[in-house]
Amino acid sequence: MNLHRILRLMKKELIQVRRDRRILAFLFIAPVVQLFLFGYAVSTDVNHVAMAVLDEDRTAASRALIQRFTASGYFDQVAYLSGQAEIDTLLDAGRAQMVLRVPRGFSHDLSRGRGTEIQTLLDGTDSRKARVIEGYTNGVVRLYGSEILRARMQVLRARLPRLPAVDARVRVWYNPELKSVNFMVPGVLCMVLFLITMLMTSLAIVREKEIGTLEQLVVTPLSAGELMLGKTLPFLLIGLIEFVLTLLTAIFIFRVDVAGSIPLLFVLSALFLLTTLGLGIFISTVSKTQHEATLTGFLFFMPFILLSGFIFPVENMPVGIQWATYLIPLRYFLEIVRGIFMRGVGLEVLWPQVLVLAVFGVGILALAAARFSKRLG
Amino acid sequence: MTLTSNEYAVTISDLVKKFGSFTAVDDVSLTVGRGEIFGFLGANGAGKSTTIRILCGILAPTSGSGTVAGMDIVRETEKIKTRIGYMSQRFSLYEDLTVTENIKFFGEVYGVYGERLAQRTAWILEMANLRERRDSLTGELAMGWKQRLALGCAMVHEPDILFLDEPTAGVDPASRRRFWELIYTVAEQGVTVFVTTHYMDEAEHCDRMALMHRGRIIALGTPAELKERYIAGTLLEVWAEPMMAALECLNSLPVVREVAMFGSALHVVVGSLEDVDSLRAALETMDIRIERIEPARPSLEDVFVALIEHAERGA
């Protein structure tokens, strides 16, 4: 290993990147666009749910319940129905996303201390949104229920002063406002790192194959190891710069808080880059042209994005697929990044993920390096 | 044949390279003396590049052995690399680097730094006549200049042996001539030049040459030796109309040893000048109009055409 030769190669690589306008644009614009797309445009936030009300009870109690919904800020009452017949047409027309039906006898059952029910009808077209609405509904109803309970308890407590009181409240931890940007930004950070370093590494190597300079390099005293380091280290550097850039954008423009340690995040990102650079080298050994390399890159990209939990939570996947996610290194990195970002945890909690990620990184890099050397030899 | 590798820049014996079941280099043996300009000729697909790639350590031979600068081409490829310069068939410098950046890059990769690098850079810019364009992007240069720069980069570390694979492919005749002048200049400084080409006229510039056909060497020697050895008889140049009919007619005559098209004329090899009369007679009976028949000095191209026809017939 000759350090001078490796540095020379890195310098050349960086000059080439600097001269390539398309790559520069890609490097600087892609993270912001992706943050915007996944942070806002593909927002999973649900607000201002269009709610129609069918109040068959028409009592103070039913009105109080309905008022709880509208006062929560999540629901806008858009219609007041007079009969069940109107429900279908309303939902079909998409004028309401949810219908809240309070059946006759609601207030009567409550005052008798009997269990009672309300009915909500949801537009399930967007199942994720429907689930969120369902969650809100439960929250509002539970809150209302506990208030009634508390009122009753107070009456009881006056007679039996020792009665224990249980106050059940749902609080959302880690992401108090349930802002999807908080959830998506760590993911985007992972994706940007993954995509840019893997694609750029493989393209940079395959390009030299395509234009014939690789053959020229092979007849120089450069060893396979030096060549590989000289071709990948620049992208490690670029990856880390990208990381900082994306992070700064997320913090200062998208107002995302980082609960945990940013230096730890940085170090573990470098660890993750072992995997992506290894994949980049591997792709370069199986592709003859840049076009092939891009296609092969997407072959890795799709399962990584779909199975890592970046968009769909792993817990919601079928069990068989959940097993497959263990093979996706991005999954562990995503857990690490979200853990540090949102929960503020450190190595004491994340060490299993870090360990698996390190094994993946070293393994993939070693295999790719072996294949790379053999191909050149 | 015993080879003492020190006398030779390159030795190859019984070299074979197969790609699957296809034999690209078929039992090739040859030697190249130090300081020689050795030409490696053959049509596209003859196996020239494959042979050069093996010598430069890019490919491993299927069987056979060889030395470059006295070192084994299988076991000592890494040592060989410091002593040779290679210019591949495709232009392969970085087009998005400037002229001096390319020189600097290859220089430092070969371990040439500081004062020596500055000297070599100056020498290359001078040699390739690129001083004014030293800061231009390489991609913006005309092909002839690119090729001279590529030669310079291949020589930045002052190698003993240069392997040039079709260095003049795709450049205009003036640039080709200038390039060959450069080859002479470096050869005068004691550098061995192993150069491939499919331009037959360039063969005349070489000290010695090999003609390769379908992976085999079918002729080896100096230009004079080859002409003497392979053109036995007299070469006639025949202008006649229609040419194809004339070619067929002459081909069928027993006195004719070889016929080949040569631009707008036919080159015909016969035993002696006395055979001209029988040629005329035969052509006239076929109603072919004869413009001229003249004796000609054989060129290497005649030699190669004759040799390749022989090889094809033998195959």
Ligand SMILES: Nc1ncnc2c1ncn2[C@@H]1O[C@H](COP(=O)(O)OP(=O)(O)O)[C@@H](O)[C@H]1O
């Ligand atoms: N890597 C390879 N795999 C398979 N066939 C090859 C490879 N390289 C060259 N060949 C074949 O070997 C033959 C000789 O090629 P080459 O040495 O490039 O010829 P030349 O340089 O004389 O034009 C050609 O038919 C070519 O198709």
Ligand SMILES: [Mg+2]
């Ligand atoms: Mg060739």
